[in-house]
Amino acid sequence: MKPVELINISKSYDQEQHVLKEINLTIEKGEFFVLVGPSGSGKSTLLRMIAGLEAITDGKLKFNGKLVNHLPPKDRDLSMVFQNYALYPHLNVEQNILFGLRAKKIAEDEQKRRLMQTTEMLGLSDFLKRKPKELSGGQRQRVALARSIVSESPLCLMDEPLSNLDAKLRAQMRMEIKRIQKKLDLTMIYVTHDQVEAMTMGDRIMVLNDGVIQQVGEPIELNNAPTNLFVASFIGSPKMNIGSAYIENHQIVIEDTLRISADITTVTGWLKERKFTVGIRAEHIKQTTEEHATHQLEVVNVEQLGNETLITFEIGNVLWTAKWLGQWLVSVGDYVPVSISMENIHFYDTNTGDLLKAAEQEKEREGIAL
Amino acid sequence: MTMSLRRKVILYCLLVVSALFLFAPTIIAFSMSFMTNQDIMTGKIIPTSISFENYFHVFQRFPLLKYMFNSFVVSIAIMLGQLALASLAAYAFVFIEFKGRDVLFFLFIATMMVPFEALIIPNFQTIRDLGWIDSYQGLSIPFFAMAFGTFLLRQNFKQIPKELKEASEIAGMGDLKFYLTVVLPVARTSLVTLGVYGFLTSWNMYLWPLLATTDNEYRTVQIGLRQLQSQEQLNEWGVIMAGAIIVVIPTLILLFVGQKKLQQGLAEGALK
Numbered sequence: 001m002k003p004v005e006l007i008n009i010s011k012s013y014d015q016e017q018h019v020l021k022e023i024n025l026t027i028e029k030g031e032f033f034v035l036v037g038p039s040g041s042g043k044s045t046l047l048r049m050i051a052g053l054e055a056i057t058d059g060k061l062k063f064n065g066k067l068v069n070h071l072p073p074k075d076r077d078l079s080m081v082f083q084n085y086a087l088y089p090h091l092n093v094e095q096n097i098l099f100g101l102r103a104k105k106i107a108e109d110e111q112k113r114r115l116m117q118t119t120e121m122l123g124l125s126d127f128l129k130r131k132p133k134e135l136s137g138g139q140r141q142r143v144a145l146a147r148s149i150v151s152e153s154p155l156c157l158m159d160e161p162l163s164n165l166d167a168k169l170r171a172q173m174r175m176e177i178k179r180i181q182k183k184l185d186l187t188m189i190y191v192t193h194d195q196v197e198a199m200t201m202g203d204r205i206m207v208l209n210d211g212v213i214q215q216v217g218e219p220i221e222l223n224n225a226p227t228n229l230f231v232a233s234f235i236g237s238p239k240m241n242i243g244s245a246y247i248e249n250h251q252i253v254i255e256d257t258l259r260i261s262a263d264i265t266t267v268t269g270w271l272k273e274r275k276f277t278v279g280i281r282a283e284h285i286k287q288t289t290e291e292h293a294t295h296q297l298e299v300v301n302v303e304q305l306g307n308e309t310l311i312t313f314e315i316g317n318v319l320w321t322a323k324w325l326g327q328w329l330v331s332v333g334d335y336v337p338v339s340i341s342m343e344n345i346h347f348y349d350t351n352t353g354d355l356l357k358a359a360e361q362e363k364e365r366e367g368i369a370l
Numbered sequence: 371m372t373m374s375l376r377r378k379v380i381l382y383c384l385l386v387v388s389a390l391f392l393f394a395p396t397i398i399a400f401s402m403s404f405m406t407n408q409d410i411m412t413g414k415i416i417p418t419s420i421s422f423e424n425y426f427h428v429f430q431r432f433p434l435l436k437y438m439f440n441s442f443v444v445s446i447a448i449m450l451g452q453l454a455l456a457s458l459a460a461y462a463f464v465f466i467e468f469k470g471r472d473v474l475f476f477l478f479i480a481t482m483m484v485p486f487e488a489l490i491i492p493n494f495q496t497i498r499d500l501g502w503i504d505s506y507q508g509l510s511i512p513f514f515a516m517a518f519g520t521f522l523l524r525q526n527f528k529q530i531p532k533e534l535k536e537a538s539e540i541a542g543m544g545d546l547k548f549y550l551t552v553v554l555p556v557a558r559t560s561l562v563t564l565g566v567y568g569f570l571t572s573w574n575m576y577l578w579p580l581l582a583t584t585d586n587e588y589r590t591v592q593i594g595l596r597q598l599q600s601q602e603q604l605n606e607w608g609v610i611m612a613g614a615i616i617v618v619i620p621t622l623i624l625l626f627v628g629q630k631k632l633q634q635g636l637a638e639g640a641l642k
Contacts, residue, residue, distance in 0.1 A: 053539065073536075075542075086533035086536070099538075151541075
């Protein structure tokens, strides 16, 4: 019995325009599941369909093995946190938190107990009599969170709850939400467009684009073996460096400029005689000494982040970024020695965008980690 | 903003003059209500001696209190009826999705273009057939449905985030409860505005009460005032003005109270 099962779920308006296409998904109990994708990818629609706020065009939605397609939201036993928090402006914090419990006519002392417990956990005890407009963004967020927690529903849905907060608060709330989710053993479905949020919070992540699942997996899996170019460029910061390539004289030629010697025996037959696309993570364009360098590249931009340095190079028509730990005093126009190794390169089909071969190095590392 | 003294003086003079123009009828009525007949006939504007005689006469001459009571009943009934119907209709137009909703709304709004005078005859026939002539319901019910009120409240309800409705749905709250516990309190500023507007309009109503009533038992004040005028061969203007001043008082009170409430509502502001 899985808490949430989606079987061939589709959504279309006026029969033609598909917003979501045949989504198959199973979410485990106590799992923090993240739906991530660019805006317009259908992730919020999917969440709203799970909540029952949006009709399901086709397919089956099951909660604990029971079909819930036509169940109204209140009978689905779930709670939801909205992007704009959806706090009632005329009620104070306490009334807002208890709103759902009162609607469900839960006993007075039980309400008290849950209120105490939750507000203590979220540090809201001092604000109970305040109206939402007298609270800061972070506090409002917490009230919304508290309202969802007091319902004690086993399934919690969140629709970009952190996108209205500033960066510092967001990092803090990320941790807090994750901590509460683990503590209460909630099954969480969390929608975001921010891949950092997805990577840091999710037990598993689903990447959605144009209503189609791109990849479902653990964060590390998505990072190390993105199944297509979309996932490759969407996950990771800075994004993966991508360039078109072909094989010539036992060398991989990237964007007609960068040549990497390849042990042709490892590159199987399917790469020869055709164009393909390569991808390499910023951290795999390594800094090195003159004698170990595979390439000398001209620096076109430098970003100093304090603990690391982002250096941008021009490779043919595209810009590649390298991420080096520490502070590197290079300036625009310098030629720096770098080492790019064949084993860090992902190979993708240029036409379909699908992964042909993931980088070897990362596969090994995954093995070690497990 | 800083302003030179000269500008200030000019500005205030202009304001005073236009205020005088605007208030002239009220001021004249007010001073006339304290004049003796003699003063009025000689065309004085400021009374030579203040007398309250006119006010005694008003109450003796005709059942002013009864008329005022009738007006109160009718105006309050209309106000409540309008608030209830307009807010319910607006709720449906905003929060309930059904086919043809927008078309229906535009049809609804289009009725605003039909002047009330054009509806008087059919309305009169209806209440006559119902036997509602000379009754409170005959005076008030034809005004319950109000396209303007629905329009005003719909615009206001539309500002309520959809998520509030959705959060209530998830919490297990039905439409009626959401309407009562969330929509009405959140939109109370507009409700007060509409209520004041509805009350004043019906308080000042003239044509309809004239048609729909035939005896003093159900007459409203505005008709009463008119009666005062025609009953006499020589109009006792002092008495009429005293009556008018008394009739205006509830309106003024309501405006002051309503204004304060309105400001409160506005100051509370909306949640972004």
